[in-house]
Amino acid sequence: MSRTLLLILMVVALGLATYNVTLLDFENPFEGNSLIACIGILASLCAIVLLLILYLSKQIHQKLK
Helix, strand or coil: CCHHHHHHHHHHHHHHHHHHHHHCCCCCCCCCHHHHHHHHHHHHHHHHHHHHHHHHHHHHHHHHC
């Protein structure tokens, strides 16, 4: 997986998290559509963390070669 593709996927995940923040109702964050928005935000942040781990592991692998 190239660095460009990883960057694009991170930007998409960040965009999804931002979109879900706009759907979030801060008075009732765990009811109705706000719960779905919370789950979307959490999933997007998990995706970003996983992509960062993949990027770092590729850098380590290249240095070991």
